Amino acid sequence: MSELTSLTIAEARAKLAAKEIKAVELTDAYIQAIEAANDVINAYVTVTPEKAREMAKASDARYAEGKAGALEGIPLGIKDLFATRDVHTQACSDILNRFKPKYESTVTQNLWDDGAVMLGKLNMDEFAMGSSNETSHYGPVVNPWKAKGSDEKLVPGGSSGGSAAAVAAHLCAGATATDTGGSIRQPAAFTGTVGIKPTYGRCSRWGTIAFASSLDQAGPIARDVRDAAILLKSMASVDAKDTTSVDLPVPDYEAALGQSLKGMKIGIPKEYRVDGMPGEIETLWSQGISWLKDAGAEIVDISLPHTKYALPAYYIVAPAEASSNLARYDGVRYGLRVDGKDIADMYEKTRAAGFGTEVKRRIMIGTYVLSAGYYDAYYLQAQKVRTLIKRDFELAFHAGVDAILTPATPSSAFAIGDKELAADPVKMYLNDIFTVTVNMAGLPGLSVPAGLDSKGLPLGLQLIGKPFEEETLFKTAHVIEQAAGKFTPAKWW
Template identity: 80%
Template sequence: MTDLTALTIAEARDRLIAKDVSASELTEAYIKAIDAANETLNTYVAVTPEKARDMAKASDARIAKGEAGALEGIPLGIKDLFATEGVHTQACSHILDKFKPRYESTVTANLWADGAVMLGKLNMDEFAMGSSNETSYYGPVKNPWRRKGSNMDLVPGGSSGGSAAAVAAHLCAGATATDTGGSIRQPAALTGTVGIKPTYGRCSRWGTVAFASSLDQAGPIARDVRDAAIMLKSMASVDPKDTTSVDRTVPDYEASVGRSVKGLRIGVPREYRVDGMPEEIEALWQQGIAWLKDAGAEIVDVSLPHTRYALPAYYIVAPAEASSNLARYDGVRYGLRMPGRDVIDMYEQTRATGFGREVKRRIMIGTYVLSAGYYDAYYLRAQKVRTLIKRDFENVYADGIDALLTPATPSAAFGIADEDMASDPVKMYLNDIFTVTVNMAGLPGIAVPAGLSAEGTPLGLQLIGRPFDEETLFATASVIEKAAGRYTPAKWW
């Protein structure tokens, strides 16, 4: 029998409905895989085997009655940013020590309503601030991929590094993730998985720990395009508890997988050819263009002139919103509390001890750009640039472009504790250079595996769509996936 953890969500769903395998058997296979691998890969910060077994048992009962939901019996990992009732939810930060919410995030509640099984909470960069999963209080996640002939531990990308690594290593069938500036698409590209950031407002943010509220959006990381479509259908919904969620019918995304792209106009933005971009990234991009052209799409050169301002504008807007959102963590009601001479000293000691270095850096940047005398010069100007970035996309789509094709990352996965990255935060921030524009404009974007680097590690391409047109992204991404094939790391853990 095939290793049960090797099944995609679609394959597992069909086997479960046919009663070839039970949800309990599938769940046990994943629990066993996590037990064997997690000490090495560090993907999970909390494993919930008993809860998973109970949920799987309930799924088996519903399947027996013919009442299976869309994700019935499918074992998933949940990023530690999503509130899960009675279960560890700390955004991988020391400041939220021992926090177990009494409520469930809307996204995870939607998944459980469709019959999914929770395996546990996945590692991530602290408060989703990072591009390598090295800022987590629980230590870095190791990418299950390694370079040819090397034992060097590589980063899985961030902030959803635990989600991407767990999916790539077959430690869950799929995973929830969030994307504020690339935190779904960048780790998906570095681990050979598929990750989609849907349109802002497509998934509820309620019950998800906030980083930058105007940029954050939940989405899935999965093994292939079909699985990502299946998961997004369950995750997406309107939600009266989130005023930014949009009241639009959620389409059957899976139906668009494999749809013809003949006649689609795919834009290639010239501004994404950045200085110093490795030749293999350019070659990958050209290969993606050729695949789409062969499938009948028309390739059009386009311009997004304000792209070069996106990264600096993002690193003003996002920290500003973070400094506001993270003000609530003070040691008074929940989480870590450090002793102090008085309440102010207690606040200061708690925040100094509880937040990691990167989170402190971004809070300080955010507080600075919002302060009197600097608000107009930085924050207000960044918001004006954001409007121009959004307008660039609107102009391109108004000209009849259906989607844009770009690289997903400027390079393949780099080493954990890479001295170059550690010594210069800006070099780390540059990992988001191809992804932040999508968040600034509130658009959907998908990362799909497209090849391997010269060192044998995954590389991905990104497709950017019109607002609420995720269906075109799934159709186009499936063309690339069919041409490129799927990628699985050689097991060494």
């Protein structure tokens, strides 16, 4: 990791503004880092060096003119779910083979408008369906962290595994990501990075390939809390092209860092103490509670009684929406086409060849729960449970709780190709046990690194907030970060 690539966004921004370094110089350092590491880490599916250098040159010109934007010259990685004009955008699926959109997603356009530089597109689980980044058409991403005394390759989490791994390995200064049931927070926890899923509607979904439209939300993965705050400020906006985006002012999230926690109430939900949870996770949670108490917050026990239904309800709602959203991939207008004897045969062959196993599984589940005989029994019931989950949070917040502290994941990163998880998809789905409630209720959730387990692997704590109160999460996470310190993997790649 070079000196330049080890700079946080805040540090790089300061050096660029002070003319100590040039944007082209910083971008070149990242391009070299990617060239040296990507064959091993597999974080990028497309690297765009020419485009990056061109954008960096334009940034240097704006610095010279005194017209620098909020992210001027900062090199970022973009999850392959965001449409980037004339650049590979495939959701890491073969069904979108060679697709290059003629438009830019609103989130990435916001970043370019603020002067950010695009290094390339990041690997992910196919159509964001997965918790390990093993369902990608381009193969699994390798976590930059390794267990003490072991050479075993570990997953970075999913679906935003490429984003988390690239940030942890210093292959970009920060990255865009998306979260449908934990796909920002779980990989952040597995890689010792910070990830925030903002409130549903805080970031536009326009130009972001849809998985489950009522759950998907874009957010950043960054090296620390300050960088995550800087990135979210640029990513968030109202958007006339996305009617679910909310017309509220975007606060200066960075300004919330360092504010006092005195008078705050932090809720601890008893339902998150699940059977079989490792002792190390319990210890970490207790440590987090102590840090917040020492910072002046009041700790209160709360109940979120419908939490136990969240995972099954999520795995009905999300596949149902996915089966509807993914119906458009048929081989007619763009992407992969496998010829057949007639149009129906072409549809079937194209979809059979183009979608991976996990995506097919979820399409089948979704189609089943939406079918005439089962809609009321499954989908309608799941939506009712969703309302109850949302109400649980509303009652806790109404009782005076400002934020909720929970573990982010039930374990640290596991091995790529874990036989037990590969044989039982439901066991893999359990990785989302602490995160799915947040998406079901449309709330903001943040994962912050809080310690290492006995194997020397990072573990994260999750903070859940009230709608559009991301500032509360940033200031609370900053306290945990100050107490826990930052975590960087030892370089082996």
